[in-house]
């Protein structure tokens with residue numbers, strides 16, 4: 591018994607020594623895109639390679655300038671960005687209207703409306719972040735698919751192609767930042783669904799700088815279901831250890847599932863992160879200097895505070911589930927604080943008499 595214990599200790603010690611002696615970048619590969627741009631030689635190339643850029647089909651998602659331009663790390667005065675969530679192509683027909691053959695013309699019209707409003711803004715916002723659930727159909731193959739209609743992956747590809755087409759209309763000087771939602775990687779993510787996500791939208795957690803502010807994108811599925819892909823959960827945990835940066839004017843975090851929807855101590859339910867992890871993370875983020883977190887998933891406007899940290903929950907660009915009609919948020923990054931207001935793009939939350947799908951409708 592003692593011998594076994596001795597061997598075990600030796601093994602643990604050896605592993606620990608190897609881990610400690612690894613260069614920093616080896617441990618943090620794939621973790622922080624900001625690290626990648628400060629590296630040289632082979633390690634730099636390797637880190638860049640680990641960044642999974644979105645396919646060429648979505649040029650607005652190429653945020654290289656936010657990663658490589660050192661002037662983006664400098665505060666030069668107030669600016670705006672746009673935050674939306676849950677474009678969720680397909681949900682209105684499928685979930686709200688219970689149609690047998692759902693399409694997503696209504697979501698296309700709503701998203702296009704937001705894009706046109708952004709294109710008309712002057713000055714332009716620095717970027718448009720969609721806080722998860724870009725599409726409704728899960729990335730599962732039929733055999734893995736227990737919760738949703740069959741053929742989810744095939745349906746998802748169609749929704750994705752339309753998403754790409756619509757976002758090609760976004761003016762090129764406004765970048766698109768996508769955040770991974772439960773519909774984008776699955777309620778229980780797998781390595782396969784993660785690959786689908788990376789192929790469609792690129793990296794699932796990363797940080798970037800814009801206008802002197804550090805923005806951090808997280809994959810909340812690794813927080814909500816930590817056992818699904820434990821190694822990714824662990825890597826994102828390590829990544830979160832590097833959030834703090836005293837040079838940042840503000841540190842802002844984006845994630846899909848809100849840590850809480852009204853108050854930090856609220857009871858667990860479908861739309862928040864379980865309390866045991868929630869309170870720990872709130873304190874971790876607060877200590878790291880995060881003062882704003884923007885989320886989606888709830889399909890209603892909500893939010894609250896943890897100490898001086900404001901958590902903002904934004905209703906859907908697509909299907910609303912509460913009293914807030916579809917819309918998005920204009921976020922003003924000011925000298926002393928970040929403020930925001932919700933802009934509705936419809937008057938009603940009722941889609942039963944909607945005529946927004948006339949373009950592809952055969953009924954008229």
Ligand SMILES: [Zn+2]
Nearest residue numbers: 723771772887
């Ligand atoms: Zn969601």
